[in-house]
Amino acid sequence: MGQLMGFLNIEKQNQKERKPSERIHDWNEYKIPLAEKDVKNQAARCMDCGTPYCQIGVQLNRGTAGCPIHNLIPEWNDLVYRGLWKEAYDRLAKTNNFPEFTSKACPAPCEGSCTAGFISDPVSIKSIERAIIDRAFEEGWVVPKPPKKRTGKKIAVIGSGPAGLACADQLNKIGHEVTVFERSDRPGGLLMYGIPSMKIEKDVVDRRIRLLEEEGIIFKTKVDVGNTIGVEELKQTFDAIVLCTGAGKPRDVHLEGRELAGILPAMQYLTASNRHLLYGEPLKGDDQAKGKHVIVIGGGDTGEDCVATAIRQGCKSVVQFGKHGRLPDQRSENNPWPEHPNVFSVDYAYEEAVEVLGKDPREYYVETKQFVGDENGHVRELITGSFKNHNETERKTWKADLVLIAIGFQGAEDRVFEDFNVVRSSSRPVVKADPFRYQTNQPGIFAAGDVRRGASLIVWAIEEGRKAAAAVDLYLDEQ
Known part of the structure; x- marks a missing residue:
């Protein structure tokens, strides 16, 4: 371990952030990596626990506790503390295909389950992970490593988000020939078009895609499987197919006035913004x-990204509705360690809203009742009630020129079930697949990631992709 009492004697330090007044004028990443000496100090806080809860990766009370990809966190913390950066990278890469993604976009359930956090502040694991992978790219340690020989087996991976990329990477390492089909014009899935550049700059995604291509993975973009190419043709060409299409069907609200213009799914809005930045595509009205009054319905991370994007686009005002109350400042009794702590925080978008608009945009217990439009059929107001007090005195009217619905995803798109003839889960609209073999009801067709488990964290997607790859390899051996 690092220092014997480091977790008590050294204060936790996260990555620094650019000033809100500066970063709202661009789309660059808002976090600043720690200096090397500070990273070593943070690594010194690791207790090297006998039971490292930081890497258990399980579901507890509907939340994630520990790292689902089971990163060897105490090991690389100690290596960083001792200045053995190359060895730290080797340990990190052993479990994590894409640390440059997780160190930016993961909510760090590992830190919520850190044993030091039981009596003090948890280790700044995410900052250390970021430092390791940044150092690895800077030093040239991340290089293409194509397999030395091929098996002759061909696998089609449908979808190029984190699950699809992880699955393809693992299968390619074994020596199988992997083709990834993506219906969009660029690989990456939500990493490319769903997450704003302030969190993951797109050259970071492109860099990893280039590495995977150099290792032998074939990417075919603008291919809509089921339309551009038939499923039967895939079955005849490939020895196995892995569905990693995500849970892209958004939840909607069914209220009076929903048909009005100016009300759209959050992901449509974020995708348009990312495409505008990448290609200069003009933004539609x-x-x-x-110059608009923006309402974001939904209190999660996607809603927060909408707030940050709206601020950068120059909104007149922005409010984010949440159905639940304000989270407590400290863990509640029904949210004990090592569960992920459900506590209040002021994240990047909310800091920016305070800077620009003078207040935190979050409103709690808000129930949207009705959309009201103008004579041209465009939304202009929202009428809300309260989830806490269901009475007419709680009704309120809000100005709204743009409404973004960010209440999550229902599950897999209907087409997935129809095109591949796979069975739905009995409990929700995701593909039913064996949780150990990832096999669907169709021989040779597997499912992994959000399409199988529902919308979840990037680390769960990577873990699913890795396990599905192992299952496919076993299946091919048995044929």
């Missing part, structure tokens, strides 16, 4: 927030 309802895809941009400049």
